[in-house]
Amino acid sequence: MTFTDIHSRAQAAAEPFLDRRRPRILVGASTCGKAAGADDLLAALPGHLKEMGLDIEVSQVGCLGLCYAEPLVELRSTEHPPLLFSGVTTESLGEVLTAYYRNGGGSALATMDDEAHGDAPPFEQLPMLKGQVRVVSRNFGRIDPENIDHYIARGGYAGLARALKMDPEQVIDEVRTSGLRGRGGAGFPVATKWEFCFTEAADQKYMICNADEGDPGAFMDRSVLESDPHSTLEGMIVGAYAIGASEGYIYVRAEYPLAITRIEKAIAQATAYGLLGDNILGSSFSFHAKIKKGAGAFVCGEETSMLASIEGKRGMPRTRPPFPAQKGLHGKPTTINNVETLANIPVIMANGGAAFAENGTERSRGTKTFALAGKIVRTGLIEVPLGTTLRRIVFDIGGGIPDGKAFKAVQTGGPSGGCIPADLLDLPVDYEHLAEAGAIMGSGGLVAMDEDTCMVDVARYFLEFTQVESCGKCVPCRLGTRQLLQILNSMARGDSKPGDIDLMLEVAHAVKNASLCGLGQTAPNPVLTTVKYYRDEYESHVNDRRCPAHKCEGLLRYAVDADACTGCTACLRACPAEAITGEPREVHTIDPKKCIRCDACYQACKFNAITKS
C-alpha cells in the first residue's frame, strides 16, 4: 500500500473523531489526568449517559497541558459548540453533562471552537496558551494517542514518506537546515550527531530513543509518549534511515507505565501499517524497534551508561572517545536521541527545515516544551519558541506565584541545572543564556520557588539526589557529592563551621572539572548557582544558625502560642508522633523531643496558634 492510500484510509477512519461537531466526550487521560480523577470519570460516564438517554461515544485523549485544571473533559454535540470543562468531579459530572447536552450551557473553561462562546474563550486564547507555539505538542489532547489513524490524519508519517524518497544525506541536510539541537539537555546539533553515525561503515548500527527522563521536576517526555507516541516513533524511524540503522531501542523508565503501554501499542500499529519493520512503505529500508524498560538508575540517562544498561550490565558510564557514534551498543555505531528531539523530526521532514527554523533564536532554533511545576498558579506542560523570557513563562503563561507570595527563583535543568533569581527574569530561555547564568536548559523542567523556599535546602535536596544516584565509578563524583552533601547537611542542622561556604565551592569546582560523565560534571550546579545568587542565605545558616525561610528542620522549633490556642485539639489529632498534649479547651503544648517537625499541626491549626522559629 502506498502512503497516499494509507493516508486517505486513515483520514476516513479518523473523520468522525476529528470532526468537532459530532457528539463525543473526550477525557484527558494521561498520568496527570488520571491522578486527578479521570479514571473515576471514565467509570461514571456510561451510567450518566444511560440515565440521560444519550448514546455518545467516550474517548480518551492525552494531555492538553493544563495540568492544574485536570481532569479536563471536552463535550461535543451537533447543536452546540464543543466546550472544555475543567476540574470535573464524579459529583459535578451529571450537572456538567445535563447543562451542556440540554442547552449548550455550563461554566466551561474554554471552547474548542475558533470563536468565544458566552464566557468561554477559544482554547488558544486562554492565558496559559497565549504565547505558546505547539510543534512537539501539536497533537496533545487532540487525538486518541492509541489510534494511529488520528495521527496520520493530522499529518503523521508524511515526513517519513518524504524522507524515504530522499537520500540519507538529504535527510541529514534537511535537519541541519532546521537547526534542531538535542532537547535532552546538552543541546548538541542533531544533524551533526546523525552525520557522525552515518559516515561510520559497519554491518550493524543502532538507533536509540532516550526516554529515561530522570530529572525530578520534568515530565515533558512522559507527556509526549502518553499523548502522541507516534511522533517520537516516526522521528526515530527517520533517524534510523538517516544513519543506516536496522535495529533500535526505546529506553523508557519503569516509573512511566502508561507511556510504556502507549509506545508498545504505537509500535504494533506502525508495524501493521508497514511503517515499521521490513521494507518500510515498500522501500528497501527495514527497521525494528524494541522497548527496554529502565530499572531505576538516574545515571542511565547518560549515553554510555544507557548502552551498558541495554547490554544487561550495571549502568555505568565510560570515557569518551570512542563516542557511541563510533563504538556504541555491542560495539557498533549508535545514535541516541531524546524523545522530544525525535518528536520534532516528523514536522521538520513534512514541512521542511526552514519552516521549523522560523521559531526561536539565532543559535537555538525551534520551540521547546517545559514542565511548569512547583509554586506556580498554572502548572502544566507548555511549549514556547526558544528565546522566550522566564518572566513571560512564569508570570504570563504560568500565572505567577500562588497565595500572594513573592517569586524567589526558578530552577531549570533538574539536578544538573541551577536556580535563577528574580533579577534575571528577563533572561531569554535558550541554551547559551541559561549556561551563562550558571544553569542549563536541561530537558525542560521549570520548578518555580516562592519566598518560603530555602535555597540551602534546595541545594541539599539536589545533592542528596545526585549523591545517591552517583554510580560510584569515578572518585570526584562519588566522594565529592558526598562531601558537598555533608557540608550542606551540617548547615541545615546548625553545626557548620566558618569557611564552610568556601570549602564547599572548592569541592564543587573539583567535582565539576574532574568527573567522568555529565552527572558529576553538572551535579555541583545547584550549589554553585545558589551560592552565587543567595550567598546571604548561606551566611545566615552558617554564621547566625538561622534559616530565613523557616525550612531547615534542624534550625526549626514548633511551639504553641498560648494566647491564640483555643484548645480545639485539632493539632493533637493531626500529630502523627503524639508529641502534642493538652486537654480540650486548654492550651496545648508540643514536646520538642517527640516532635518530628512534620508540619501537620501547623497545617491543622485554624487559629494560627502554632509558631515556627
Place this chain on the structure above:
Amino acid sequence: MGRIVTLTASQTPGLDAVLARHPCEESQLIPLLQDIQDHVGYISAESMRAAATHLNIPESSVYGVVTFYSQFYLTRQGRHKVKVCQGTACHVRGAVEIIRAVTARLGIKPGETTRDFEFSVERVACFGSCALAPVMVVNEKVYGNVTPEMAIRILDELT
C-alpha cells in the same frame, strides 16, 4: 574431577516458567530480573543463582546488577506498596512532611517493610506528575496534592 551439577526444579513457585520465557543472552538479564520480580515479588538469592545459571554468567554479575538498580528488592515487600515522590516539585510543595507523616504512622523508615508485611514505604525520585505535587503512589494508584493528614487517611483506609 569435574563439578557435579544437579538440575533440579527451583523452590520458588513460577520461577522456572519465568526463566523459560527468556532467551539465554546476557542482554536479557534486566528484563529477566524484572519479570522475576513481577512474579515473585522480590529477587531472592535462589532467583539470582537461577538467573546466573540460565544466562550462563557469574552470580556476582547478577548480584551486581540487582544491587545497582533501585527498582530491584532483595527482601520480601509489603502487600501495600507506598511510594512517596521526592521530585523537586514535590519537595518544594511539602514531600518531606508527607514522608515524615507516613513513616511515623507505620513505624518504619523509607526502604523498610512492616513486620506483618502489610506495608512497604519507599522514597521515589520522580513520577513525572509534578503538576500535582506532592504526589504519593499507593499500589500503582497516583494521589495528587497530598497533605500529611490525607496521606494518613489513605493508609488508614487500607488497614
